[in-house]
Amino acid sequence: MNPTDGVISEAFDLYKKHFGHLFSVAFVIYAVIAVLSALLTALGGVVGALLSGIISLIGLFLVQAALVEAVADIRDGRADLSIGETLSRGSSRIGSVAGASIVAGIAIAIGFALLIVPGLILITWWAVIVPVIVLERVGAFDSFSRSRDLVRGHDFQVFGVIVLVFLIFIAFGIVFGIILVALPDAIRGFFSSIVSGSLTGPFAALVTTLLYFRLKAAKEGQGPAPGTTTPPPAVS
Secondary structure, three states, rough: OOOOOOOOHHHHHHHHHHHHHHHHHHHHHHHHHHHHHHHHHHHHHHHHHHHHHHHHHHHHHHHHHHHHHHHHHHHHOOOOOOOOHHHHHHHHHHHHHHHHHHHHHHHHHHHHHHOOOOHHHHHOOOOEEEHHHHHOOOOOHHHHHHOOOHHHOOOOHHHHHHHHHHHHHHHHHHHHHHHHHOOOOOHHHHHHHHHHHHHHHHHHHHHHHHHHHHHHHHOOEEEEEEOOOOOOOOOO
């Protein structure tokens, strides 16, 4: 059985059922980032801009890690962790997530520069590095080989899921952009920088985390069939 079958529909289902919780986790981080960045930018100069960029980058990695924790938590049908607990767990893995994300970003960019195909291959192989880091507690560099091992044998199916998510986000961006056109510039900036990420981030985390659990179950020849939602093992 293809472990990626129905992963998008399952992600949509969990997104709808737990929208408030997932949105809140992402929104808290994005809102804090926006406030701190605005304050640092107000300082002016190179230092303020540099610190603002660093805060934004750290926040992005925290969003990834925290949302993976949130998705793993709601797979049993309820949110057992508070927003604070979710952020705390995510922050404990932020260093490894940051290291892996930066290395992956550079490698994928180089891959795209080399006739695009190598970049697409790396995106597929490393599709679940963040869930691996957060849920298996492995280091940044070990996550690449672990993700590749989980994806192996399902490369085309995983790539298909990535393409579908990409198309969904394009459609969302078009609709969201049309909605924002009618808003004043100040409000438009708020929605584009905070609300957009808070809406799309949870769905991306849902897809990658569900992919991780499905691929892991397929690799080990055990666990729930795709589409079921049993609780994940406890993470210490």
